[in-house]
Amino acid sequence: xxxxxxxxELEIAKLxxxxxxxxxxxxxxxxxxxxxxxxxxxxxxxxTVESSRLxxxxxxxxxxxxxxxQT
Numbered sequence: 328x329x330x331x332x333x334x335x336e337l338e339i340a341k342l343x344x345x346x347x348x349x350x351x352x353x354x355x356x357x358x359x360x361x362x363x364x365x366x367x368x369x370x371x372x373x374x375t376v377e378s379s380r381l382x383x384x385x386x387x388x389x390x391x392x393x394x395x396x397q398t
Contacts, residue, residue: 351376376396
């Protein structure tokens, strides 16, 4: 997703719901849900965005802004 697309989605959500917390989910599962339902070692997690860093490589991703859940 490009920054402009994300900003548009965030602005729409802000108009509808106010200035609410934004979280992101991490998983390797195709359906985005837990396979184990084991809370001690979750395979799906949700967290707030805490920091970001610009990366630029010769690989397939090229230049990108990476968001992190840890500071």
